[in-house]
Amino acid sequence: MSKLYNIKNWTRQNLWAWMVENAETQSKMQAFRADQIFYWLYQQKVESFAEMLNISQEIRKMLEEHFWISSMKIAESQKSQDGSIKYRLLLEDGYSIECVFMPHTNHNTVCVSSQVGCGMGCDFCMTGTMGLVRNLKTAEIIDQILTVWGDLPDEQNLRNIVFMGMGEPFHNYKNLLQALEILTDKHGFNFSQRRITVSTSGLLPKIRRFGKERIKTNLAISLNGVTDDVRSKLMPINKAYNLEELIKVCREFPLESRRRITFEYILIRNLTDSIEDAKGLIRLLHGLKFKINLIPFNSTPISKYQVPSPEQARKFQKYLLDHGVVAPIRISKGQDIQGACGQLVVGAKT
Ligand code: SF4
Structure with missing residues (x-):
């Protein structure tokens, strides 16, 4: 029989259900096997069933008959002066995606x-500018993390995962959710939900739905604009769901204790970086539990917008801080390698 399924597309619950139907008779044993398989895949990071040493030969044979284990190739990587590494990773069908490692003292x-x-x-x-080519499969989301992790020196651990690379994660909702299941599964990667941000x-509609899920990531x-005019100019989605609706949904979003919503706000010279804009932000978000990441615009080869002056960015931040708003300026890592926010662009088949 040909191998049908890439095992990394499956959550542990799916794998368990499949084993109940296809493999053994005692459900306890099947759960145990699914736990073990996850341990080998995501904690030991093995790339073949033969390496799953405490799984019987019979089960390994059965797995080999039905499943295969994907891996991803690094097409190229570029290291920034700040230590960030931008990876271009090859997908099976010849497309490629980008993924960025950002080192921090305690939370890579x-x-x-x-x-x-x-x-x-x-x-x-x-x-x-690329338009949508296709959604990533669950395994392709997972393999990015495994590939980057595998490329780091042994002592380097990953602590945080942010879904801020190419794409709108909620457009790929089902595969995103399955990837989050695997990432937070205690038998899988065992990442804390608090250390993942979508x-x-x-x-x-997807924010509302996400609020009802069992998994509670950040x-x-x-946001990027405090009036519908400016936000619609920067983000066409604002024409479908305007600021008033967006903020209403944010107010209704169920937050765990000591959590808050992060709003990302790009500072663009003479468009979003005035003190009037800072006042608008405070008015708009009043009453929410939130913080704001201020991101000075990164210039790109085709950009029509301008980088804000450092003085203006600091003034903007000071206004927010003076009004009790948590508002770090995020100096984007990897700017010299085009790995910073808004700069990722690959995808063409190679
Ligand atoms: S910022 Fe870029 S990647 Fe993110 S939703 Fe907009 S177009 Fe997509």
Whole structure:
């Protein structure tokens, strides 16, 4: 029989259910096998069933008959002066995606992609110029993390995962959710839900749905404008779901204790960086539990917008801080390798 399934597309619950139907008779044993398989795949990071040493030969043979284990190739990687590494990773069908490792003293972070390209068309974003090519499969989301992790020196651990690479994660909802299941599964990667952030451009029906899921990761929303005029110019999605609706959904979003929504706000010279804009932000978000990441715009080869002056960015931040708003300026890592926010763009078949 040909191998039908890439095992990394499956959650542990799916694998368990399949084993109940196809493999053994005692359900306890099947659960145990699924636990063990996850341990080998995601904690030991093996690439073949033969390496799963405490699984019987009979089960390994059965797995080999029905499943295969994917892996991803690094097409190229570029190291930035700040230590960030931008990877171009090859997909099976010849497309490629980008993924960025960002070192921090205690919390190394990997920024992963959820789609090849993106259909949201944000005006400041290089990925948006590609349009949507296709969604990534669950295994392709997972393999990005395994590949980057495998490339790091032994002592380097990943602590945080941010879905802020190429694509709108909520456009690929089912595969995103399955990937989150595997990432947070105690037998899988065992990442804390608090150390994962899903960032959306503001797909309101999916934000509502995400709020009802069992898995509670952090939620980030790209805001980038405090009036509908400006936000619609930068982000076409605002024409479908305007600011008033977006903020209403944010107010209704169920937050765990000591959690808050992160709003990302790009500072663009003479467009979003005035003190009037800072006042608008405070008015708009009043009453929410939130913080704001201020991201000075990164210039790209085709950008029509301008980088804010450092003085203006600091003034903007000071206004927010003086009004009790948590508002770090995120100096994008990897700027010299085009690995910073809004700069990821690959995807063409090689
Ligand atoms: S900013 Fe995000 S949602 Fe907007 S086009 Fe770029 S990748 Fe897509």
